[in-house]
Amino acid sequence: MNHLPENLKYLRKTKGMTQQALAEALFLNRPVIGAYEEGRAEPKMETIKKICELFDIQLEDLYYSSLNEKSSDTHKNIQNPSKTAPIKILSITVDSNDKENIEWVPVKASAGYLNGYTDPEFMASLPKFQLPMIKGGTLRAFEIKGDSMLPIASGTFIIGEYVEDMRLIRDGSTYIVMSQSEGIVYKRVYRVENETYLKMVSDNPEFETYTLDYSDILEIWKAKAFISTRFPEPQNQNSIEKLSEMLVELQKSMDHLKK
Secondary structure: OOOHHHHHHHHHHHOOOOHHHHHHHOOOOHHHHHHHHOOOOOOOHHHHHHHHHHHOOOHHHHHHOOOOOOOOOOOOOOOOOOOOOOOOOOOOOEOOOOOEOEEEEOHHHHHHHHHHOOOHHHHHHOOEEOOOOOOOOOEEEEEOOOOOOOOOOOOOEEEEEEOOOHHHOOOOOEEEEEEOOOEEEEEEEEEOOOOOEEEEEOOOOOOOOEEEEHHHEEEEEEEEEEEOOOOOOOOOHHHHHHHHHHHHHHHHHHHHHHO
């Protein structure tokens, strides 16, 4: 469970600070602090670090412990689908207007992403762009390879929205899934009731279905859009002509039977 909203309010009050005072200390506007405390917005990584420094608290305690109740219930497990997945602090980048970028992860950077997806310096080295027409949370673009999801071709970039809670997975929807065993893959995903794994299905029937244990999964991104430089090929004219000929012959046969 994410305890940041209640903990931020608790820490602010223990310091005798108003929302305005905390906002000034963090170089933010007061309504932003209200949004954090009400759980309507999530602080950026740089802001989280400032909060931890200001209140001399570990990031893990800020998110996973109920400070007001002095709870010892920390680090809930993402592998348990019956509970809310823990908040994973993503390394993100923002533009000059403090808007989150969409980081671009090409195939050649996939291995580096597996090792550096939590490293702010690595994330800062990736290409970035903005797509104002796509609304949602944190977005990232991954280049896929192979033909397992035809007609989505190899080399296509899938733009995904970060999935924080396993329970938000919609059976049959497509996701970018990053795991320790399979790396970065694009699949149609299904949850299995009372089981601790996901079923990974390819749209290309030549590829076998397999499963991934929750413990193996590092990140999941729900597909929101795709970008491809490969345009659809026109239909084969010869095939169309042959189909037309077959229909004409079929019609002649039907007319003959009627007579």
